[in-house]
Amino acid sequence: MTIRPPAEIGMSLDEVDTPALVIDLDAFERNLRRLADRVGKTGVRLRPHAKTHKCPVIALKQIELGAVGVCVQKVSEAEAMVYGGVRDVLVTNEVVGRQKLRHLMALAHTARIGVCVDDPAQIAALEAAAGEAGVTLPVHVEINMGGNRCGVEPGEPALHLARLVAEAPHLSFAGLQAYHGSAQHLRGWAERQQAIRGAVEKAALTRDLLAANGIACDNITGAGTGTFEFEAGSGVYTELQCGSYIFMDADYGRNLDKDGAATRAFEPSLFVWATVMSRPAAERAIVDAGLKALAFDSGPPTVWDEPAATYERASDEHGRLGIAGATNRLHLGDKIRLVPGHCDPTVNLYDWYVAVRNDRVEAVWPITARGAVY
């Protein structure tokens, strides 16, 4: 029912039905190249996070521009990537449960599949599953960088796990997963720099402790769109996991550059295309995009075509725009672009991207890892 593409190639954007998830291809390609160029100069590797786009079409574009592979968070996302042609996938997450491990090992016959651990029991289960499948799996030890989510503490606890991995016959110790998620949206440039300085210290300390114990740590992987310049220049991180840079979103757009201005590193390229479906009062317009068309965990969308309008309130299928200050037309039936507050979970609501250049549909790309929760 819902997997029909929402647009025909060649259509003008105006004709595309709403809500639809639209990529501005020119802006998107500028973002892709901008990060590839910046990272290319540093000598670190780029392994973009596919949890942002969930689409092997985009993953392969990133790899064409020099990325070594992609990251994902879920086994089912890894399946979407591998079966879409990607040959190097790191699951930047712990994988727990018999079925998930079997799916993971099936992929390891086709592609290089890395995975993370933060508990001896996970290592034992991975070893058993890899042995049963007859594969050798690269395993990263995840360090808690201060987000207090998954990950062991740096230093001795990480060494303990690295030893267990190194000793397991069907696992190889592949490095440290050292992503500092809670640093990504610190607004000030110096705040983010400071937070990553702490992360770099924890990673270096752990790497050196491992080396002193005879365990080589060839890869320290992490970083996101908010902080990658610091990890890239650290001399410690060897791989970057930026994801959101391809699309940006209203939340990342609130980060500040070194000079205190709103970030110019990347530009919004992802939009929810919506219709004004009711104009019941002079000061408000109702659009057809609410909780099922946009993620609100990082705040409401901004109104790209009329920045003076405010997305005031979402219900399941509606959005209320306050338009008292707006000067552009927001008449009944008008279609407008909204910039999602948070790109990843917004993408997760759609089955297709409508890729547009010069206001004409150039392609529709399936979001094959949409809903990939396991």
Place this chain on the structure above:
Amino acid sequence: MTIRPPAEIGMSLDEVDTPALVIDLDAFERNLRRLADRVGKTGVRLRPHAKTHKCPVIALKQIELGAVGVCVQKVSEAEAMVYGGVRDVLVTNEVVGRQKLRHLMALAHTARIGVCVDDPAQIAALEAAAGEAGVTLPVHVEINMGGNRCGVEPGEPALHLARLVAEAPHLSFAGLQAYHGSAQHLRGWAERQQAIRGAVEKAALTRDLLAANGIACDNITGAGTGTFEFEAGSGVYTELQCGSYIFMDADYGRNLDKDGAATRAFEPSLFVWATVMSRPAAERAIVDAGLKALAFDSGPPTVWDEPAATYERASDEHGRLGIAGATNRLHLGDKIRLVPGHCDPTVNLYDWYVAVRNDRVEAVWPITARGAVY
């Protein structure tokens, strides 16, 4: 990729991979019967809102128990219902745009399809589309009950639209859409009663004004899980649109009954089945269900299997549980049930229900209107 059912019929619940959307069939069926019985005694009709479940399998169960049809919010949801066997669907929403109108008219050849308006331009567009398709469409005028979303003001503005509908050759005036959404989650019973008293007055005033102008208003439709008893007993409302009663959710669970106790009208029957995937510290457990597995717009889920645990923070693929006060086991690999904060947008994240009785999978039902945004 993601449309594979997440469970096999006959499996024990323990074997079902996570995250999965699980229905406790016994509780679900009690909820279905409870509302059907209560409404059956009142003489008003029940037209449950299918925006909650998005699943024709469930819609047909509601109709078997006496419902006259279902409501939906979107044309694409109506398609899922009609092509799943439902023959009477009311779109409780305005429909704007050429493509949407054509899809709506295509359905009207197969089923009774109602729709709402709050603007003369919508009426003109509906009339043109219905004329082109050679159908006659029942049209409701939506009244703003105080939620300040869609809907014209009661009284004269509604009369004006009702006249335009009645005069249109291919439309028939079918009544008033009078849903008071913002009353549903007022916590106190008396507060909800008071709010619906106001709604009933607005609806009655408008109905009487229409009658005085020669326009019969045979249907006043509205009400939700939080307030239906008031609309049902009003003598004015003729049709109820409850949706969430089948599942309940943590948010509705915070409503209070007349005696001040937490509501006992219905019981939770919908759960997100999740795995403890990391136990990095004594006071916290990380589960594999975050923003892509649960909706958070009405607050976090509660932990059904350990009420002393608190779902503290969600990221895209993780949930952090505070477990300092918990006494049940929440070990690495344990699977637990979470009660979603808000059922409708949670359901929208899944392709399948796993329907369970006595901890065994009895059926898997496709959520065919998942992602039905247009």
